Amino acid sequence: MEKKKLQTISRRSFLQKSSIAALTVPVMNLKMTSTDQYLSPSQPSIVKPEWRNRKEGMVYRQLGRTGLMVSELAFGTERNNPDNPGPVELAFEKGINYFDTAPSYNKGLAEATLAKVFNTPAKRDQVFIASKVTAFFVTRNRLYREIFDTLPDSRKEEIMNKAARLRLESGIEKPEYFMVYWPGQQKQMDGAFISDAMKAEYGDRVERSPELKKAIVQSVEESLKRIGTDYLDVLHCPHAAATSEEIRNPLITETFSELRKQGKVRFLGFSSHHGMAELIETAIDLGCFDVVMPAYNVINHAFLDNILKKAREKGIGLIAMKAAMAVATPYDPEQVPVPEWRVNKLNQIIPEEMKLQVKAFLWALQNQDLSAVNAGMYTNEMVLENLTVVGRKIDLKLA
Numbered sequence: 121m122e123k124k125k126l127q128t129i130s131r132r133s134f135l136q137k138s139s140i141a142a143l144t145v146p147v148m149n150l151k152m153t154s155t156d157q158y159l160s161p162s163q164p165s166i167v168k169p170e171w172r173n174r175k176e177g178m179v180y181r182q183l184g185r186t187g188l189m190v191s192e193l194a195f196g197t198e199r200n201n202p203d204n205p206g207p208v209e210l211a212f213e214k215g216i217n218y219f220d221t222a223p224s225y226n227k228g229l230a231e232a233t234l235a236k237v238f239n240t241p242a243k244r245d246q247v248f249i250a251s252k253v254t255a256f257f258v259t260r261n262r263l264y265r266e267i268f269d270t271l272p273d274s275r276k277e278e279i280m281n282k283a284a285r286l287r288l289e290s291g292i293e294k295p296e297y298f299m300v301y302w303p304g305q306q307k308q309m310d311g312a313f314i315s316d317a318m319k320a321e322y323g324d325r326v327e328r329s330p331e332l333k334k335a336i337v338q339s340v341e342e343s344l345k346r347i348g349t350d351y352l353d354v355l356h357c358p359h360a361a362a363t364s365e366e367i368r369n370p371l372i373t374e375t376f377s378e379l380r381k382q383g384k385v386r387f388l389g390f391s392s393h394h395g396m397a398e399l400i401e402t403a404i405d406l407g408c409f410d411v412v413m414p415a416y417n418v419i420n421h422a423f424l425d426n427i428l429k430k431a432r433e434k435g436i437g438l439i440a441m442k443a444a445m446a447v448a449t450p451y452d453p454e455q456v457p458v459p460e461w462r463v464n465k466l467n468q469i470i471p472e473e474m475k476l477q478v479k480a481f482l483w484a485l486q487n488q489d490l491s492a493v494n495a496g497m498y499t500n501e502m503v504l505e506n507l508t509v510v511g512r513k514i515d516l517k518l519a
């Protein structure tokens with residue numbers, strides 16, 4: 121027990137001394153070879169690379185100014201279960217070292233899956249683990265809604281009209297930019313814009329609410345417990361940010377700073393499915409987010425390519441998600457339709473025969489501004505199929 125305590129103190133001491141790194145140069149794309157040489161970066165990094173689970177045959181890229189050398193394929197755990205740890209074990213064996221999870225994934229079972237595999241400090245410290253604060257936008261929207269429900273009908277109508285106007289002006293629902301990835305997704309957007317419409321008048325009662333801060337801290341503490349670790353390498357707060365007003369909340373950085381001083385988190389990020397271009401622009405201006413995980417795919421990339429390049433040049437690490445879900449869905453197609461033209465577009469760009477999901481990952485990894493692409497994998501077959509895209513460079517056909 122004493123030895124384990126000393127190990128925990130030692131790791132936490134190291135993490136407490138870690139700070140949000142200074143600006144770095146463009147992402148490095150590095151591939152191990154027998155002679156320990158790498159694909160040539162454009163210039164040397166001023167951030168010391170941090171390697172974990174470095175395996176022959178895997179390709180690693182630098183996650184922006186964090187210095188984390190992450191596998192091109194990030195392991196998405198949304199559907200994983202501790203009763204079937206095999207896919208995580210296989211991915212780790214093959215050199216995948218970045219595991220993305222969240223408390224809402226499979227009702228906490230996704231985080232518990234990581235606990236089952238990385239069940240010692242030595243194993244834990246061979247990988248990078250990212251989790252999220254799903255409760256942030258849920259709590260923020262609820263607090264505004266509680267105020268909204270007390271207002272007279274005339275005031276409610278004014279707020280709803282303003283919310284609709286903000287949503288329209290944001291441009292997030294332009295064709296080929298906005299996509300539905302899961303059932304009920306638009307309900308989150310409704311809540312976000314109502315909250316933003318109320319912020320100017322009622323924000324002092326919500327944006328610095330002790331309840332909102334508690335939601336962040338409690339989410340982190342519970343994730344640490346489920347994962348069986350004492351720290352997270354990346355904390356995404358908010359999980360699924362919908363508007364820039366959410367990530368501007370100073371409570372995020374203040375609470376993150378406290379958690380970092382305690383050695384519980386290392387780097388700050390957020391994920392987003394809506395309005396990603398404006399959110400990334402805001403993240404660049406704020407300067408406090410080290411990592412962004414946007415929905416990025418063959419359908420919406422024209423809205424994002426320029427801002428991704430700018431973000432990478434500013435040292436923000438970028439991990440694409442929803443690359444495959446633009447062309448294939450695990451949900452009921454009646455609820456989450458995938459138009460045939462999307463599939464046809466990807467097949468025109470990459471005519472090679474392979475599964476659509478794998479093709480989507482291969483497409484995304486051609487963008488050297490990305491550090492990785494997040495791939496959900498819950499069978500061994502999926503892991504092996506997705507690994508076939510690692511390190512591949514292809515000529516993309518014009519659609």
